[in-house]
Amino acid sequence: MYSVPIKILLVEDNQADADFFGELISEARETNWSLVHVEFFKQALSFLSKNSVDVVLLDLSLPDKQGLSMVDQIHQAAPNLPIVVLTGLNDQVIALEALRRGAQDYLVKDKIDCNLLPRAIRHAIERAQTRKKLRQSEEQLQRLNEELEHRVAEQTDELRQKNQSLRREIQERQRLEEELRKTLFKEQELSQLKSNIIAMISHEYRTPLTTILSSTELLENYSHQWPEEKKQRHFQRIYSTVAHLTGLVNDVLLINKAEAEKLEFSPAPLDLVAFCREIAEESRLTAKTHHQISFESKCLSLKACMDEKLLRQILSNLLSNAIKYSPKGGNIELQVACEDNTVIFCVRDQGIGIPLPEQAQLFTAFHRSSNVGTISGTGLGLAIVKKCVGFHNGTIAVESAMGVGTTFTVKLPLNSLISQTAGAYSNSNQ
Numbered sequence: 001m002y003s004v005p006i007k008i009l010l011v012e013d014n015q016a017d018a019d020f021f022g023e024l025i026s027e028a029r030e031t032n033w034s035l036v037h038v039e040f041f042k043q044a045l046s047f048l049s050k051n052s053v054d055v056v057l058l059d060l061s062l063p064d065k066q067g068l069s070m071v072d073q074i075h076q077a078a079p080n081l082p083i084v085v086l087t088g089l090n091d092q093v094i095a096l097e098a099l100r101r102g103a104q105d106y107l108v109k110d111k112i113d114c115n116l117l118p119r120a121i122r123h124a125i126e127r128a129q130t131r132k133k134l135r136q137s138e139e140q141l142q143r144l145n146e147e148l149e150h151r152v153a154e155q156t157d158e159l160r161q162k163n164q165s166l167r168r169e170i171q172e173r174q175r176l177e178e179e180l181r182k183t184l185f186k187e188q189e190l191s192q193l194k195s196n197i198i199a200m201i202s203h204e205y206r207t208p209l210t211t212i213l214s215s216t217e218l219l220e221n222y223s224h225q226w227p228e229e230k231k232q233r234h235f236q237r238i239y240s241t242v243a244h245l246t247g248l249v250n251d252v253l254l255i256n257k258a259e260a261e262k263l264e265f266s267p268a269p270l271d272l273v274a275f276c277r278e279i280a281e282e283s284r285l286t287a288k289t290h291h292q293i294s295f296e297s298k299c300l301s302l303k304a305c306m307d308e309k310l311l312r313q314i315l316s317n318l319l320s321n322a323i324k325y326s327p328k329g330g331n332i333e334l335q336v337a338c339e340d341n342t343v344i345f346c347v348r349d350q351g352i353g354i355p356l357p358e359q360a361q362l363f364t365a366f367h368r369s370s371n372v373g374t375i376s377g378t379g380l381g382l383a384i385v386k387k388c389v390g391f392h393n394g395t396i397a398v399e400s401a402m403g404v405g406t407t408f409t410v411k412l413p414l415n416s417l418i419s420q421t422a423g424a425y426s427n428s429n430q
């Protein structure tokens, strides 16, 4: 027995039918009923908007409204409210359509009796409650599902982030390892360079020092009886040997600084044509009369921003090699040209050449080719040249054939060309 009264809204315009249904309900004493009867559909809607009921008994043919759309409207006004449709027609089609639209049950008025009506009402309420519970558990399930999806998405995201940070960590570690490997390699190179320098000093310094010592001793003991010309010869020998040793020290310091990346790069405006002319002139003084040194330029002046000291190292080392490794003399050419914002220096000789298999190591400090014979040298010049070219972001290439000659081509980008004067320039010492 329902202890709380079941509230019924009966929507029926036929008073006799309404009274009859009221009687049938009141006879069903095992349930507590409370019945409200309205005749018009709009009265029903108005009642539902202010009161709550447990079930609606709805006649489908009212004075102000007919048909199944009433089922929809009641559900809009009171969602989930069980509706039992009352129809005078024994019309299966309408009845089934009412169920499809959400009515709980339908009763054919002529066939309603004291058992059918209360039972239909109770079943309608129970079905609606079961449906409500079902919907609630579906909603709960849906919520749980969504929550689960959300959590899975969160965890996937967390995992992705962890993965990314792990990948970054690995990359950082690889970078550090690579840096460490490079530093180690650099240190090994520097330590190798130092051992080479020590070996070179002990080897290369001994003879010049002996020369200086012997000339000094001779001058000290015999100068009083020597003619002036012989004394001057020994002084000259001392001067040039000291100059040679100073050159060696300077080279060692320079390569050491360059290897330790401590060499200064200070570009300043300079006229490359005038500068090359000056270098060619200096080389002529070194070469004396054995070689013909010519200088050629495709323009009269070429003003650019470059480091003069480093450029001097490049050109004077290449020219001094050209002179030194052309023992039988011959033509030596220095050319300068400007093409596509690049300055190109060429130093060409007709000397001993460089064996092809050894050309790859030419710029390694202390490397000397196997064909130098008794020509003296330390193997530092080209290593210095390479570093100086690198500072200007340039390139150096060599073309050489044994017994034919060698050409070094240096290309330096003219990032800061200041001006260029058209014309051509050439000079030579013969």
Ligand code: ATP
Binding pocket: 251, 317, 321, 322, 325, 349, 351, 352, 353, 354, 362, 367, 368, 369, 370, 371, 372, 376, 377, 378, 379, 380, 381, 382, 383, 406
């Ligand atoms: P230094 O340090 O006094 O310059 P070096 O001339 O031996 O000594 P690099 O100028 O570095 O050293 O040259 C390295 C080697 O390259 C030389 O020993 C020589 O074998 C070869 N080489 C360089 N220039 C020429 C050239 N123009 N013709 C032939 N061989 C050359």
Ligand code: MG
Binding pocket: 317, 320, 321, 377, 380, 381, 382
């Ligand atoms: Mg040299």
